[in-house]
Amino acid sequence: MQLTDLVHDHLSQQLKPGDHALDATAGNGYDSTVMATLVGPEGRIIAIDIQASAIDTTRTRLKAADCLVQADLLVADHSQALASLCSTYAQTMSAITFNLGYLPGSDKTIQTEPESTLGALRAASDLLKSDGLLLVVAYRGHDGGQTEATQVADWMQTIQERGWTVKSHEPIVTGRRVPPILWVARKA
Numbered sequence: 001m002q003l004t005d006l007v008h009d010h011l012s013q014q015l016k017p018g019d020h021a022l023d024a025t026a027g028n029g030y031d032s033t034v035m036a037t038l039v040g041p042e043g044r045i046i047a048i049d050i051q052a053s054a055i056d057t058t059r060t061r062l063k064a065a066d067c068l069v070q071a072d073l074l075v076a077d078h079s080q081a082l083a084s085l086c087s088t089y090a091q092t093m094s095a096i097t098f099n100l101g102y103l104p105g106s107d108k109t110i111q112t113e114p115e116s117t118l119g120a121l122r123a124a125s126d127l128l129k130s131d132g133l134l135l136v137v138a139y140r141g142h143d144g145g146q147t148e149a150t151q152v153a154d155w156m157q158t159i160q161e162r163g164w165t166v167k168s169h170e171p172i173v174t175g176r177r178v179p180p181i182l183w184v185a186r187k188a
C-alpha cells in the first residue's frame, strides 16, 4: 500500500461530517478532496499551497467531486497561513495533512523547506483539537529532503514527549532508493 493510500485510510477513520480539516500542501488536491468528501457540506476544509497553479488544480478537483462549497483555498506559505489561522481556528481541526517535497511534474525548485515546515507544524499543533490527527509524509531522495525529514523527526520526538502518540511508517523499497516516511501523530 502506498503511503498516500495509508493517509487516506487514516483520514477516513478520523473525519466525520461537520468536522474541520486542513491540507497544508494541497498540490494536485487529492488529500483535500478526500477530506472535503468526508467532512461533507456541513464541514469545512482549508487547502493551502504556495503555487497558484496547485490551488487552481485543487479547485478543479474539488469542483469535480462536488465538494467546492465546503472548501477555503489559499495561495500562501503554510507557515504564515497557519499562524494567522490560529486566532480563528485554534483547537478546532480534526485532521491536518502535510505532503512535503515538490509537486511531481511541476517546478522541482518549489519545494517545502525545513524552516517554514517546522513553523507550520508548530501552528498545526495549536490548530488541532484534542485527539486530532496530524499526518506528515516526507520524501528523502531529493536535495534537502533528508535534512527536512530529520528535522521533522526531531520535532515529532518533542511532541511525543508532550504526550502525543506518534507512529511512523516506511515502505520497504528495493535497490538504493530511500523510502518516504509517514508520521501519524495524535494530539493528547
Ligand SMILES: C[S@@+](CC[C@H](N)C(=O)[O-])C[C@H]1O[C@@H](n2cnc3c(N)ncnc32)[C@H](O)[C@@H]1O
Binding pocket: 024, 025, 026, 027, 028, 029, 030, 031, 032, 048, 049, 050, 051, 054, 076, 077, 078, 079, 099, 100, 101, 102, 103, 104, 110, 111, 112, 113, 116
Ligand atoms: C508533494 S506536493 C503535495 C501533493 C498533494 N498532497 C496532492 O494530493 O497532490 C507538495 C506541495 O507543497 C507545496 N509547497 C511547497 N512549499 C510550500 C510552502 N512553504 N507553503 C505551502 N505549500 C508549499 C508545493 O507547491 C507542492 O504543491
